[in-house]
Amino acid sequence: xxGVAQSPRYxxxxxxxxxxxxxxxxxxxxxxxxYQQILGQGPKLLIQFQNNGVVDDSQLPKDRFSAERLxxxxxxxxxxxxxxxxxxxxxxxxxxxxxxxxxxxxxxxxLTVL
Amino acid sequence: AQSVTQPDIHITVxxxxxxxxxxxxxxxxxxxxxxxxxxxxxxxxxxxxxxxxDTLVQGIKGFEAEFKRSQSSxxxxxxxxxxxxxxxxxxxxxxxxxYSTLTFGKGTMLLVSP
Numbered sequence: 482x483x484g485v486a487q488s489p490r491y492x493x494x495x496x497x498x499x500x501x502x503x504x505x506x507x508x509x510x511x512x513x514x515x516y517q518q519i520l521g522q523g524p525k526l527l528i529q530f531q532n533n534g535v536v537d538d539s540q541l542p543k544d545r546f547s548a549e550r551l552x553x554x555x556x557x558x559x560x561x562x563x564x565x566x567x568x569x570x571x572x573x574x575x576x577x578x579x580x581x582x583x584x585x586x587x588x589x590x591x592l593t594v595l
Numbered sequence: 596a597q598s599v600t601q602p603d604i605h606i607t608v609x610x611x612x613x614x615x616x617x618x619x620x621x622x623x624x625x626x627x628x629x630x631x632x633x634x635x636x637x638x639x640x641x642x643x644x645x646x647x648x649d650t651l652v653q654g655i656k657g658f659e660a661e662f663k664r665s666q667s668s669x670x671x672x673x674x675x676x677x678x679x680x681x682x683x684x685x686x687x688x689x690x691x692x693x694y695s696t697l698t699f700g701k702g703t704m705l706l707v708s709p
Contacts, residue, residue, distance in 0.1 A: 485638070514696065521702075522701050522702070523601075523685050523687075523701045523702050524699045526696050526697070526698075537696060574638075584697060587638050588638045589637075
C-alpha cells in the first residue's frame, strides 16, 4: 500500500516569496491533516480536512497560509508571503476517519526561508 | 484544551540498557494516547496507542507503554535498547469525541551510546 506522498521534500525561498506544498494521502483515507514542525518542537496542527471540508483550521495563520483539498483527495498548502518564522517541516498525514485513530505521516516538506 | 509534556529533551542510553521516556498529559477525561517515532529526515511512525482496556500496551520494535490514570502519564519503555532506536520520540494525546486531532509533545531525542 502506498504511503502519504509529499512534494517537494526541500524548498528554499526568500522572505516575502510564496511557496506551495502538495500532499497525496493514502487511498481511501477521508481525513487529511497538515502539521507544522518547527525545529526542536513537536508537530502543530495547521488544518484538518474531512473529505473536502475543513473541520479545524483554528491554528492556521490565515493572513498568509491557505490550504485546499479539491475533490477530497490531494491537498495543497500555500504560504504567501513567507516569513522567516515559517521555516519548518510541513507534515501531511491522513487517517481513515474523524475519530482519533492512527495517523499516517508523509516524510514532510522542509522549508527554509532566508 | 489538551496538552502533553515530555520533560526530557534528550536522553542518552547505552546499547542494551533499558529505556523509559516520560509523558504526562492534561485532559479533562481519559484521552486516546499515542507514541510516535521520527528518524532523521523521516515522517512520524506510530509505535503504539492506548484506546481502552489493558493499561499496558505493546507496540512495534519491542516497545511498550503503561497508562496510569492517577498520574496522567503514559511512559514509554523498552527493556533493551538497540543502536537503531536512536531517534526522536513524540507522545500525543487525542480527544475521544468530535473531530478530534492529535496534540503532540515537544519530543525526546534518544541517543544510544555503544
